[in-house]
Amino acid sequence: MRLLHTSDWHVGRTFHGADLLADQDAVLAHLAELVERLSVDVVLVAGDVYDRAVPSAEAVRVATVALRRLRRAGAELVITSGNHDSAARLGAFADFAEAGGLHLRTTIEAIDRPVLLRDEYGPVALYGIPYLEPDPARLALGLKDARGHTAVLGEAMRRVRKDLSERSPETRSVVLAHAFVTGGVSSESERTIAVGGVEQVPGSVFDGVDYVALGHLHGPQRLAEHLRYSGSPLAYSFSETAPKSVWIVDLDEHGLAAVDRVELPVPRRLATLRGRLDELLEDPAHEEVREYYLSVTLTDPVRPVDAMRRLRGRFPYAxxxxxxPEGGASGALRYSLAVRGRTDIEIVENFLADCRGSEPSERERELLVAALEAAGRANADHREVVR
Incomplete structure (x- = not known):
């Protein structure tokens, strides 16, 4: 049996305000092409299908089209929910969807109820462990004293192993789980799942199964031969510079036979630029990143006016x-010291100078004085009315 391991689609997410739906649609369409080209039997999605619990209608449309393409390409689909998903919404029509080859595992009650599929060597049991919020999950799992992520995932895997022990010896096993496993490397785009304690769990929690398809961390990672993160199909922060990919997992009669990494296309690349604004706008060396998503750090000694608009004139995806500023900013004083003995206009002028790196012009100072005088009159009128 051949599996494709993916996760963390985050459909509906934006990138520093830029809409990513078209990029997400393109890269998810490529997954369907891989299914067909590589004869994949099952696609595993290990959580965070959506970026928010209540996704937009357009996000739902993109995800639905992606799932339809994957199914039409010939794969069964097994999906569990992540910390960004609403487990109840994602799994709302699970019983109906299962008849069409879409297997949703989003509830604690279904943790030890695997999706059972068969190949020429016999049955394969695929278990879905959704993201487990420690305190509510602890109560639902009947844990009185044990707390934290390790406790609830440990109980979930105990149930998986118990169910597996009652099945025929030739049954191979796969677990999907959305968690932060010790040894994994995070990026800037994951939402923390630390709730009242350590968010990481040891990899030994998942012992006893042939393959564990992990979700939550956005970089592709191998923690052990059978324990891997696929990462997200798109970069969601400028810290994610490694190529995005999926794992192609082969099972034979003995269990895990091979795991291969397949890189995904990049709809739009990322880059960072640093320098003075005029230099960035004029240097021909930067032409190659004109169509990239850009993070720009300006080093002008005085903060340029309308910098983003000017940058986007050359780099539309900044x-x-x-x-x-070059040389670094001077250390900030405590607020009480910064304003002590100063008039209102001096405080405002110093604030502007700290923010911009230059003193206000004479015209700006006249406007500030007028504004402060108007505010003073308004306060006096208010006090008179109160009296």
Missing amino acids: VHLDWE
Whole structure:
């Protein structure tokens, strides 16, 4: 049996405000092409299908089209929910969807109820462990004293192993789980799942099965031969510079036979630029990144006015902007010291100078004085009315 392991689609997510639905649709369409080209039997999606618990109608449409393509390409689908998904919404029509080859495992009650498929060597049991919020899951699993992610995942896997022990010896096993396993490397785009304690769980929790398809971390990672993260199909932060990919997992009569990594296409690449605004706008060396998503750090000694608009005149996909003046900014004083003995206009002028790196012009100072005088009159009128 051949499996394709993917996760963390986060359909509906934006990238620093940029809409990613078209990019997500394109890369998910490529998964269907892989299914057909590589004769994949089952697609595993280990959580975070959507980026939010209540996805937009357009996000639902993109995800639905992706699932339809994968099914038409010939694969069964096994999906569990992640910490970004609403497990109840994602699994709402699980019983009906199963008849069409879409197997949703989003409830605690279904943890030890595997999707049973067969190949020429016999049965394969695929168990889905959704993201387990420790405290609610602890109660639902009947754990009185044990707490934390390790406890609830340990109980979930105990149930999986118990069910597996009651099946025929030739049954091979696969687990989908959405968790942070020790040894995994996070990026800037994952939402923390630490709730009242350590969010990581040891890999030994998942002992006893042939393959574990992990979700949650966005970079492809191998923690052990049978224990892997596929990562997200798109980059969701500028820290994710490694190529995106999926794992192609082969099972034979003995269990795990081979795992191969297949890189995914990149709809739009990422890059970072640093320098003075005028230099970035004029340097021909930057032409190659004109169509990339860009994170730009400006080093002008004075913060440029309308910098993002000017950048997008040359780099239409500039999405993130920082300002770090050459030589560094002077250390900030405590607020009480910064305002002590100063008039209102001096405080405002110093604030502007700290933010922009330059003093306000004479015209700007006249406007500030007028604004402060108007505010003072308004306060006086208010006090008179109160009296």
